[in-house]
Amino acid sequence: MKIKTIIKVDGLTKIYNGEVVAVDNISFEVYEGEIFGFLGPNGAGKTTTINMLNTLIKPTKGYAEIAGYKLGRDNDKIRKIIGLVPQELTADDELTGMENIMLQASLYGVNKKTAKERAEELLGMVELSDAAHRLVKTYSGGMRRRLELVMGLIHRPKILFLDEPTLGLDVQTRAKIWEYIKMLRDEFGVTIFMTTHYMEEADKLCDRIGIIDKGKIIALGTPTELKNILKGDIIVIEIDNVDNFNEEILTKEISNISEIRRIDGKISITTEKGENTLPRIINHLTKYGIKVLSVELLKPSLEQVFLYLTGRKIREEEPMDSIRMRAIMRRRRRV
Amino acid sequence: MTALLALTMRELKKWYRRRIAIIFTFITPLFWLALFGKSMNLYNLLQIPSNVPPEFIQYIQEAIDQIIISAFGTKDYFTFLATGMFSVFILFSSMFSGMSLIFDRRLGYLSRLLVSPIKRESIFLSRVISNIIRSLLQFTALFLIALALGLNIGPQFSITHLIALYITLALLALAFSNIFIILSLKIEEHDTAIAITNLLNLPLMFASNSIFPKNQMPDWLQTIAEINPLTHSNIIVRKLVIGSSLNIPLNSFLYLGIITILTTILGVLLSRKLLQYL
Numbered sequence: 245m246k247i248k249t250i251i252k253v254d255g256l257t258k259i260y261n262g263e264v265v266a267v268d269n270i271s272f273e274v275y276e277g278e279i280f281g282f283l284g285p286n287g288a289g290k291t292t293t294i295n296m297l298n299t300l301i302k303p304t305k306g307y308a309e310i311a312g313y314k315l316g317r318d319n320d321k322i323r324k325i326i327g328l329v330p331q332e333l334t335a336d337d338e339l340t341g342m343e344n345i346m347l348q349a350s351l352y353g354v355n356k357k358t359a360k361e362r363a364e365e366l367l368g369m370v371e372l373s374d375a376a377h378r379l380v381k382t383y384s385g386g387m388r389r390r391l392e393l394v395m396g397l398i399h400r401p402k403i404l405f406l407d408e409p410t411l412g413l414d415v416q417t418r419a420k421i422w423e424y425i426k427m428l429r430d431e432f433g434v435t436i437f438m439t440t441h442y443m444e445e446a447d448k449l450c451d452r453i454g455i456i457d458k459g460k461i462i463a464l465g466t467p468t469e470l471k472n473i474l475k476g477d478i479i480v481i482e483i484d485n486v487d488n489f490n491e492e493i494l495t496k497e498i499s500n501i502s503e504i505r506r507i508d509g510k511i512s513i514t515t516e517k518g519e520n521t522l523p524r525i526i527n528h529l530t531k532y533g534i535k536v537l538s539v540e541l542l543k544p545s546l547e548q549v550f551l552y553l554t555g556r557k558i559r560e561e562e563p564m565d566s567i568r569m570r571a572i573m574r575r576r577r578r579v
Numbered sequence: 580m581t582a583l584l585a586l587t588m589r590e591l592k593k594w595y596r597r598r599i600a601i602i603f604t605f606i607t608p609l610f611w612l613a614l615f616g617k618s619m620n621l622y623n624l625l626q627i628p629s630n631v632p633p634e635f636i637q638y639i640q641e642a643i644d645q646i647i648i649s650a651f652g653t654k655d656y657f658t659f660l661a662t663g664m665f666s667v668f669i670l671f672s673s674m675f676s677g678m679s680l681i682f683d684r685r686l687g688y689l690s691r692l693l694v695s696p697i698k699r700e701s702i703f704l705s706r707v708i709s710n711i712i713r714s715l716l717q718f719t720a721l722f723l724i725a726l727a728l729g730l731n732i733g734p735q736f737s738i739t740h741l742i743a744l745y746i747t748l749a750l751l752a753l754a755f756s757n758i759f760i761i762l763s764l765k766i767e768e769h770d771t772a773i774a775i776t777n778l779l780n781l782p783l784m785f786a787s788n789s790i791f792p793k794n795q796m797p798d799w800l801q802t803i804a805e806i807n808p809l810t811h812s813n814i815i816v817r818k819l820v821i822g823s824s825l826n827i828p829l830n831s832f833l834y835l836g837i838i839t840i841l842t843t844i845l846g847v848l849l850s851r852k853l854l855q856y857l
């Protein structure tokens with residue numbers, strides 16, 4: 245199959261209020277019919293990028309083309325073919341779930357009958373059928389997130405932007421939603437541009453991933469390609485005195501070590517077959533009188549890739565509570 | 580077009596669901612009419628003292644009648660005030676028509692509307708239309724209440740007059756909601772909108788002929804009253820309801836019509852411009 249570019253981004257930049265550089269001169273391409281993901285920690289610039297591409301935020305600089313339409317010039321045309329599931333919970337909580345969905349459908353000119361059929365199917369998929377005719381303000385945070393998803397899918401867009409689509413959902417629902425996203429791509433050829441800070445989601449769902457940090461794309465490729473950056477397993481060792489440690493001696497005495505790095509007073513060793521190498525390393529260190537305080541064996545994962553590239557971990561926990569908090573804040577503002 | 584209709588229905592549905600709030604919107608006008616309108620009956624204030632020789636009473640009475648009628652168009656101050664209040668409450672209900680836009684911005688619903696391919700002006704017009712419908716429904720209730728409280732309708736009043744009354748108030752509601760929604764297009768905090776509203780509502784009411792005839796006002800205030808849409812709406816409403824000739828309402832009708840058309844055009848153009856990005 246011939247690869248066709250559907251989103252083309254060149255030097256896209258967003259500077260808020262002339263000082264906060266949220267997205268810093270990024271360039272990448274998304275192929276037609278793929279699931280493309282942005283993986284990055286809080287504040288990395290994921291939402292800002294998505295909102296520039298979906299015409300909500302005006303870019304400070306740069307060029308982007310969506311399905312051949314130029315961003316900024318052809319926004320009307322772009323809006324017709326895209327869909328957005330925003331990170332924030334934005335359904336109208338004074339309407340019922342079904343009313344929200346039907347209203348959404350009418351914004352995109354989907355006729356009532358089709359909308360109804362799709363709504364039933366989608367609501368069934370996310371297990372919201374029973375709550376469809378309740379006011380959204382009576383929904384839990386997780387229910388609201390599932391409704392957001394249904395609303396974003398009702399008009400079957402050609403390109404779908406999903407901003408943290410499974411934030412705060414439980415494992416079963418998350419797996420179901422992954423399945424549905426895959427189905428959309430497989431059956432309807434929808435191109436999906438999503439953001440997440442869940443490693444597993446990026447790994448299992450995305451065909452290609454851009455790792456984004458502080459507004460810059462620091463790596464881009466298939467999950468396998470990204471993991472290959474690591475060249476094997478990683479062993480992280482904490483010792484009592486790092487100054488006594490000598491990289492050269494270790495590489496000389498133990499084969500198949502491809503890289504040794506010092507991060508935050510710890511030693512990070514890249515090697516194949518970590519479980520075999522680890523005891524040998526410990527023996528080696530003990531022999532030279534170096535006391536080992538802790539060891540950690542890490543198999544290649546996107547988390548390790550991020551750690552390797554930035555020296556930091558992505559914090560994954562976004563507990564349900566934060567969604568609830570937002571819902572409460574909303575309600576309070578309304579009074 | 581379907582989007583505009585759906586968005587208008589959304590506004591009305593949400594309004595209808597806030598039943599308690601609706602009840603309150605009627606309590607205020609009721610107070611105004613019942614307390615203010617009934618207690619300030621000027622005609623009763625001008626009772627002829629008992630020591631006046633009886634042969635003069637008839638002449639004095641006629642003089643008083645003429646003065647009051649020439650000022651208010653009716654002997655009954657309640658009727659004068661009530662007919663003025665119809666427009667004032669159109670103003671009061673329209674002032675908050677921009678509020679739903681501000682909340683939509685705050686709660687993120689606006690971004691849903693902005694990413695969708697709908698015409699930008701339908702975001703604007705849906706609020707305008709729903710406000711006109713709301714205002715006219717409120718007016719209907721107010722009109723019935725005023726009738727029950729003793730509104731004096733002129734003998735000429737017919738169904739045509741009633742229709743003209745609705746058209747006039749619809750124009751006024753259109754003009755005011757245009758203005759207040761335009762002000763809300765880029766406002767992010769509802770406090771700001773409330774402040775603007777509080778700044779404008781009473782001055783707009785007093786700088787018009789709503790509660791007092793404008794020919795008693797100082798010149799500068801008369802000038803303001805002349806350009807105040809309330810004044811013109813009041814002139815038409817009183818002509819229609821009371822029937823005595825206060826002015827030629829055609830000018831007022833034209834004035835209202837022009838303001839309405841201009842603010843609508845401005846609103847559509849500004850929403851196309853300002854509702855492109857968040």
Ligand SMILES: Nc1ncnc2c1ncn2[C@@H]1O[C@H](COP(=O)(O)OP(=O)(O)OP(=O)(O)O)[C@@H](O)[C@H]1O
Binds near residue numbers: 261284287291293
């Ligand atoms: N309206 C705004 N005004 C000023 N700064 C902003 C605005 N929106 C976002 N930012 C800043 O831009 C940066 C990127 O924010 P963005 O929301 O794009 O991050 P994100 O990757 O989506 O994070 P998260 O995972 O928390 O959703 C952050 O530093 C944020 O504080």
Ligand SMILES: [Mg+2]
Binds near residue numbers: 290291292331407
């Ligand atoms: Mg985000």
